[in-house]
Amino acid sequence: MQTLSDIGESEIIRRITAGLESSGEVVTGPGDDCAVIRPAGSGDCDWVLTSDPVIENRHFTRDADFAQIGHKAIARTLSDIAAMGADPAWALINIVAPADLPVDDLETLNASMQATASREGMLIIGGDVSQGPELQVHVFGIGRCPTGAAVLRSGACVGDRLYVTGELGGSQLRHHLCFQPRIAEGRFLRDWATAMLDLSDGLATDSHHLAEQSKVGLRLNLSAIPIGPDADQLYDDHSPLYHALTDGEDFELLFCIAADRCAAFDAAWAETMKLPCCAIGEITDAAGRVVTVDAEGQAKPLSDEGFQHFRAR
């Protein structure tokens, strides 16, 4: 009898989304960072919708700071909204908690969720609390953007330059609990990017997501990848570059800019944004293929290994 761990997350998602119906109001269904809808008569605005869980022993352990767990729950959702270039608007939150959870911990978690949401202009307007064996927080987030402005994963064109914000790797040391969702950057990018997503599964896996959704190939210049200081602090057998390529939960933005707009984009970004971003590769016509090129010009295919739920690593 086949179980979920036999088939893995990608195949699970393929199966449960296979029969889904759609309608003219659905711009983008499952497969992007958010679904995008354009309700009839809704004026000059598209809506983006996303739902993200944080689950004890998967996304955090009980010894984590409850303020950080609350921050992460909201920030994951904000990061998905940022990856569409949208503005956060509303959230509903389902909390599942064991009956023996100290009230103080719940209040710390909750205050942190409210603070992070408030800082980014997202109102918490509903939810549910239920009892369960482990702490889980499920955040349902809604954002909005001008009609047609949402940046999808499917918009990359051959010749576009590939960029990433910030630095990558080593997120599990601390970054995954205290990262800043790239809301301002995403909003800026909706006027520039042809395609965008947030790095939640790791650059290697998420590059494949971009390639698949846009039906293009990617070439990553290894020497250009911005490696964060924590990627060198993990004391395992892997290089910092390996961590930057494969670690999940960076929550930086990976996006594409048309080649003929790159000079103007670089100048506009430098003038407007504090956070650095850098060009790390190009879009190619080798549909679905991701290759890395090292400093000597040697090209190698990059597998989509990275974080997958359900599969043993």
Next chain:
Amino acid sequence: MQTLSDIGESEIIRRITAGLESSGEVVTGPGDDCAVIRPAGSGDCDWVLTSDPVIENRHFTRDADFAQIGHKAIARTLSDIAAMGADPAWALINIVAPADLPVDDLETLNASMQATASREGMLIIGGDVSQGPELQVHVFGIGRCPTGAAVLRSGACVGDRLYVTGELGGSQLRHHLCFQPRIAEGRFLRDWATAMLDLSDGLATDSHHLAEQSKVGLRLNLSAIPIGPDADQLYDDHSPLYHALTDGEDFELLFCIAADRCAAFDAAWAETMKLPCCAIGEITDAAGRVVTVDAEGQAKPLSDEGFQHFRAR
């Protein structure tokens, strides 16, 4: 150290919603069956938003039919949308499942969710799958209705008649897994009801919710309460009437009609709806108090006992 079981669900909700911010676009925040928003420039439509979990060993046991679990997950959300008098539109679904869950069970669950959603015109447009110790399904539902038409819990007026659809009690025998959300009835009632909610915690508890939100009192005529056949099949010490009053998960609609419209309402309902509904009481000016009146005219206060998460019963 105080834990969640020490303070119980109502107090937990009071604490986590205490500091929430709002805005002019939020018609109704936490405390109703759905939140209601009226986005600037959104045309002639209000949006209702709700999130409901179904959790293993709380809302079902693993020996339940996976098709029924899937149905219940979607139907709970549909019931909340019905209780606003709104039309279902979209849903996102977070599934948390153990790695050893058979793929066939997940596919059965999923097919059932799609079938129930499709039957009521709700499109599933996104979600997430994650690994966790027990099966949980969190459904985020969105509905819509004409601007200002959503029926809130807070609209009951002194003198209104109190009605309920269908029959109550004994839901845990089978009804809680196969109930039909009252979408058509809710849509019909948005032109009639002054206040409405769905019975999820049980008539006793939910009557108090209505009284509190509307700042009125309720008088329930015990002999008028429609008792379902399953309320008599539980083989415990309690009467069928006790079960009809206190059992949770009836998912029928409890609503108020202005006294001077009752004759017209009764006629319109009888002509349009197949499901029976009946008048079971009145709205009084004894704010926050619920009393029952028996066949001899004897009045007694009704406590708000019913299902409360976290508290031992």
